[in-house]
Each structure stands twice: as C-alpha cells, then as structure tokens.
Amino acid sequence: MTLAAIPLKPTRNPNDVLAPGVVRVLHDDGTVDPAHDPGLTDAELIGLYRALVRVRMLDERLVALQRQGRIGFHIGSLGEEAAILGSAFAMRPSDWIFPCYREFGAALWRGLPLQRYVDNMFGNENDPVRGRQMPDHYTCRAAKFGSVSSPIGTQITQAVGFAWAAKLKKDDLVTLVYFGDGATSSNEFHCGMNFAGVFRTPTVLFCRNNGWAISVPTERQTASATFADKGIAYGVHAVRCDGNDLLAVIATTRDAVARAARGDGPTLIEALTYRVAGHSTSDDPKAYRKEAEVEEWKRRDPIARVRRLLERKSLWSDADQASAEAAIDAEVREAVAAAEQTSPPALATMFDDVYAELPWHLVEQRDELLRGPRAKGHGA
C-alpha cells in the first residue's frame, strides 16, 4: 500500500481491515489464514459459536422487551459480538476485565449467570447490584468482571491501577479494559495510556472501534489515521485486528496477554468493528447515518463468518442451528419470566452499601422512610 492510499482519518470502511498490519485470520468465506490461527479445538469453536448466537439472540430479545415497556433500557453489542467474546475467551481465569457497557457477552462467558444478568435488566431483588444501577450496568466479582460505569473512560485508569497493584504484589494477572472509539478522546484514555506505558503495567487496552460515538463518527473524533496510532505517542505497543473476525481477535488478545504476563507491558488493541444497532434503545441512528453504511457492515457479520467455518469443517448443520436456537430461546424465556416474577428490592435496601457499615444518619433516614407512606407494599 502506498502512503497516499493510507487514509488520513479513520474511514469506517469495512475494507479498512485490508490495510497492512491489520490482523486477519478468518475470512468472509470461512477459510482460515494459518499465519495467526490461534488453533482452537473443534469443541472450543462450537462453544464460542453457541455463545455468539446466544448473545445475539439475547440482544434481540432485550430490545423487544424494551419496546414492549417491560424493561427500561438496553445497550447492546449487535455486530460487535466477536470482538467482545473473542477477547474475553483469550483471557486467563486469573485475569480481570474492566468493562465499558456493551460487554455482557464477556460477562456471561466469564461466568455471570444468565439469570442474574436478566435480573439486572429488571432491577429486581436478585439483581447482582440490587436495583441500584441501570440495566446493563452490573458488577460480577466472581467472574473477575468489574463494575460497568456510565462516565466514559473512567475504567481505563482503574484497569491500569489494578494491573499495577498486581505487578507490585507479584500476582499473575493481566487486566483487560474495554472502551469505544469515542472514549479515546477522554482524558482517562490518554492518561491511562501514559501511565500504563510509564508503569509498564500488565494491561490490555481494548478499543472497540465501532465507527460511532452515539452520533459522532470516528473521523470527527480523531484526526489520526487509526486509533492504534495513539500507542506510538505513549510508547505503548499497539495492534489492529479485524474485530469481526473471532479468530483474529483471539490471536491478537492472546498475544497481548502473553506479553503483559511476561512483563513486557501494555498493549493497545484497536478492533475494527461496527455498531450495527443504535447506540442504545434510546437512540434512532437513522437521524445521523446512512443505511447503506450499515448494510455494508451487516455483510461482514462476525457470527455468520464463524458459522461458515464450522460448516466447512462439517461441525455444524441447519439442524444444529435449529436446536441451539430453540435451547437458547427456552433458556432466555425462562430467565425473563423468572426475573419478571421476582419482587423488587425492599425499600430499606437502598441504604445498604453506601458504606460498609450503616452509619447512624442513614439509619435515621431509613427509619423515617419506613414510617412513611412509601413503605406500604414494598416491605421493609
């Protein structure tokens, strides 16, 4: 590629993955480039494919529930499933994930029970965060999955700090932090990159470049040709991969984890993908972007690509697809029904966890609330 052909700004063109240096393994037709092939077993491939389908189906179901007014909000990962699941798959059990807000696929993969996730969507009494956070904003310590945080970028420096603590304690763990292309404008991104470089922390900074930050396209977010370029300024190793290529994401993330684990410091990964749906259920993207662009990316569907690979290897049939979908559908239905029937959190619980121990002034405010008319029907 000649210099003139390198775009001066990110373009959101699906063919950007053909640029030099972008890691690609699984092609659209389901064939595999052996150079970076992470060499997954058949069982691993099938497991990941099922997980991808499950995330997609769950996403669609949650949007439907929101439209029906049964849940208040959903922020999904349509089109970004491979970037999210592939990176989560590459993490070792000891590693920690610091999420953005679209990575429920990663949380489920690492062990957040589906029922608990759906409970969070309803904010009921079994919600892991006890009805306090918005849907899709959960925490799962058992899965070594941090707390989904709304203010953009704040998780980046935290992930670097967590990794630094591990380094000082000589714990064998790496942190992976997810964020979007928009978040690369945040101060926390720049400082996080700088600190990760200076402290040489075992951190993987995973940028889901999905083309848009709500209505702001990548070319108005940065004047750099790529988001990975930003690594150069901070002395942070940076790579780009086809984010709709499950195997490329796995290979790239595994490399970054290995690098971090052996003490060679942080890596910035720019995964080229696309936000196929609106920003969240609160958004109609037709107001600010062209349908043709979306259609082009839909043809690069990350899940269909894995299916073609499985079919090439004769590991998957239409019948397998039908039975997988039926099983997931039943599982999701059951979880939704159970979540809907679960009571809301009791009023008094609102005062718990402000501090590790309930102080006197909150005891007073709680008791006052429980004496008042709002306590009726909500239990103490």
Next chain:
Amino acid sequence: MTQGVAPARKTTYREAVRAALREALQRDPRVLLMGEEVGAYGGSYACSLGLLEEFGPDRVRDTPLSESAFVGMGIGAAMGGLRPIVEIMTVNFSLLALDQLLNNAATLRHMSGGQVGVPLVVRMATGAGKQVAAQHSHSLENFYAHIPGLKVLAPATLEDARGMLWTALEDPDPVILFEHTMLYGLEGELAADAGPVPIDRAAVRRPGKDVTLVAYGGTVGKAMDAARALAEQRVDAEVIDLRTLRPLDDATLLASVAKTHRAVVVDEGWRTGGLAGEICARLAERAFYDLDAPLARVCTAEVPIPYAKHLEDAALPQVEGIVQAALGAVARHG
C-alpha cells in the same frame, strides 16, 4: 425585563430552551453552541434540534468526547472574544470538567487582577426521575453554588427557560444554567415575544401567609402541588422559586418568612452540606426572631440515586413529604 405583549403560544420548556438558543445564535455572531451530541443529534434532550442545519458546523459544534477539553475550549474561546454556550449532557459528567470550571473559569478574573474575564455560559441537565441511576441523576447544583466567581441559575418555568440564557450571555462572567431533566416536557404558554429576564432575584410563584415553601428547578412543581394539597387542609403556603442559586436572593426569602414565620426548604440535593442547609442557615442568622417553628428540610436521601422506580421515588423529595413537613411547621406555635 421585556414584558410580552404578543399573544401567548402553547409551547414546552424544551422548545423554550431551543428558541432561546436559536435567538442567541441569530442575534450575536459571537455566540456558538458546543458540546457532545449538540449538532447532528440535536442535543441529548433535543434542545438544539435543527440548529446545526440552520447555523452550520462552525456555530453548532459537536466535539470529541472530553468534558474538560470542551469546557477548556469554551473558556479559551470566551477569553478570545466569542460567546460560547457549552452544553454538558448532565451535571454528573461536568465533574470531569470541574477543574476548568472552578479553578479557571470562576477564578480567572480575580487571579488576573481583573485583566481576563470569562464570559462563558454553560448549560447542563440535572436531576433524577428518569430511571437512569446514580451516574446520570444527581443534583449537584450546590457544588457550583459554592463557587465564588460563578453565577448559577435554575430555570424552572418556560419564561425562565426562554429568558435566562439571554441575560446570561450579556453577563461578563461565567454563568451556569441547570435544566432539570423532568422539566423538558413541561407544557405551558409563553408570549411569542418573550424576552430576557433578570437573573438576580427569586420569584414568589404562589403567595401565601402560613408557611413558606422554598424550592428551585425540578422541585418547584412539587412545591406547587404541595401548596395545592395544603390549601385543601386550610394551610396557605407561599412558594418561592429561588431561580438564582448564586448569588441567592436573601431579600425575597426574608420578606416571605417575615410574613409566614415558617419555612420548609425543598432541595433535590443531598441534605449534608447542601443548598437547603445554606438557606436554613441564612434564615436562622437573619430571620431568627421572625420564626415560629423550627426550619425544615425536604431533601434527597443520602444515597447514590438508585435505578428501580420505587427506590428512586423513595429517595427523592416528594409532594407528600413536603406536605408533611409543612403541616409539622404550622402545627407549632411560637
């Protein structure tokens, strides 16, 4: 203050904000609107819908995602001779720009010996009620009302949504406008030629003689509802809308309490260290001998605002709590 003489038209708070923005852009070529999602999207709360198309990207500017950067840019542009209106999606995200606002915008005139002023207007949404949980729902007006060098406004009516921006833009110093998220849908009538309004005094929204209810922003409507409920119980409440949170208009408060001898302060902020406490302190200092009952506060429970509807409702000041506090005050005799 321009009195509307043209016939009143049905409109909403959101449209009043939009009309004010549009007029500011039309009137003064130095005015520009900047922030996240203000252009192509038309604003997170649709306040700037159509303005990018009308005024172009140099005057209605979507910025990259960094609050401290676009507030700093706004301060620089204001110092450089423009009149930027910076929109921050919510007060919660303004914390990422607090250094620019507190240590710079608010202090530059003083620190520079009067050489550098910052005629910047910052608008932000505030408040709870939309089930968007802690990181989107807090009422942090008191943080800003604490800062010398800033003027802090809380338009609670269509007239103020329409007219405060104008006056704020004419001010030589930084002005922060808080728009409560639950007010955007507020419907009402507004004179077609509604114009600028003063930004240095509170307003009596309902006269009364038995108890003063002090409110601002999103709680003014609740205080008015409480006053109606109290009227049914033969308690005549006066409702004061603070309008300006810094500097506070003590005179209006003191005049009201001299008449009613009782006050309940309603504040969506947290109780400890909040604006309600400040108002009570002023009344205790300057109206002690007028008071016939202890001052009362109705504030938000001191927890991060929860998501679940019943929890959020329970955390916030509500009409029944205001009524109860007012009845408590009138039951006491001096």
